Amino acid sequence: MLRTVAVPLLDPTASFELGVLCEVFGIDRTEQGVPAFDYRVCGEHPGRPVRTTSGYAVVADHGFDVLADADLIALPASTNHADHPPQLLEALRAAFDRGAWVMSVCSGAFVLGAAGLLDGRRCTTHWRLTDELAAAYPQAVVEPDVLYVEDGRVLTSAGTAAGIDAALHLVRRELGSGVAATIARRMVVPPQRDGGQRQYVETPVPRCDADTLQPVLAWAVERLHEDLGVERLAREAVLSQRTFARRFRAETGTTPHSWVTGQRVLLARRLLEDTDLSVDEVARRSGLGTAAMLRHHFAAVVGTTPVGYRRTFRQTA
Incomplete structure (x- = not known):
């Protein structure tokens, strides 16, 4: 006792x-x-x-x-x-x-x-x-x-x-x-x-120090709600998919898919903090598609649910 x-x-x-x-x-x-x-x-x-x-x-x-x-x-x-x-x-x-x-x-x-x-x-x-x-x-x-x-x-x-x-x-x-x-x-x-x-760790926007892919990363961050598969990213970089994937890992330390998913979760965090958008709308605007997919990736990256995160971090408008 x-x-x-x-x-x-x-x-x-x-x-x-x-x-x-x-x-x-x-x-x-x-x-x-x-x-x-x-x-x-x-x-x-x-x-x-x-x-x-x-x-x-x-x-x-x-x-x-x-x-x-x-x-x-x-x-x-x-x-x-x-x-x-x-x-x-x-x-x-x-x-x-x-x-x-x-x-x-x-x-x-x-x-x-x-x-x-x-x-x-x-x-x-x-x-x-x-x-x-x-x-x-x-x-x-x-x-x-x-x-x-x-x-x-x-x-x-x-x-x-x-x-x-x-x-x-x-x-x-x-x-x-x-x-x-x-x-x-x-x-x-x-x-x-x-x-x-x-959920309490400050997550900065990842950057790429090399200048070869930085323009592509900046371009992608502005289009997270769109389809950002390797084929499209490689085309924007004017590289073959194989060369792009190899150079992406060398310069960022991760895969294009993981990087895009991380950026989408980061955008979802900001939308949950700063807006009253529904979870479905947050999922759509961040490029994660559905509320179910948002919950899946959010739990994997942040360790809690979108609703729980918003309850803790919602900013006063």
Whole structure:
């Protein structure tokens, strides 16, 4: 049962991610039927201020000794990805061995990696850090497209607000959906979000540095609603289909079909964000044809549905 929650402060600690853990586990909501958590903020040097990434300091009342009987050790993010107190790493390994949960928010995953708890496990972190995490801990299976990953009793989340999703997931798993929904209502957040990190990644318009195909790419972007098969693209480039396909891959790193599909999904994202067009009309204007085809390609590229994406990112006209 999830009762004792310990949060080690890293130097420096990311204040928002620390606040997420405080909000979910550190507030007394017993009057609403939420079980009370024994919430402990701890540090290597209790009573000594610890810097935050937001320009102020916080103080932990407890030392790392309180990690010894915690049901959950939850690590907030930090810009320190390599230099971690040995006592903390040992406490994490001991907690996992005795059956406790260990959890990270955003870059807190680097501490779990340093403790050896990501080896052979699926995990995640902020999408900007997934390559760094994979390089630092090559035995970890880093998944860049998810909001959180549970593997055994190791729970890792993506950036910032994804820590809320992971924490509520753990509450739901250990204490039931009713408790998780009560906490979510108080926080004014959905109990469970759809999709993954891909929908939050900024996707620039791909460019081709070589000048041989750049005019053709620019021409194609203006005609995404039309038939843009290899035959037509090659004709516009005044090349044979075989030569065009070979040069296209050499200059863009992908196939003409994949590039066009990616551009069409990118246009669909913008239409969903900026207009009130129906999903069918978005599919037509972006060149994906039908709503079914739009949903298929959108899920493959973005990791969510067109309707779910619009609900999250719709801009005010």
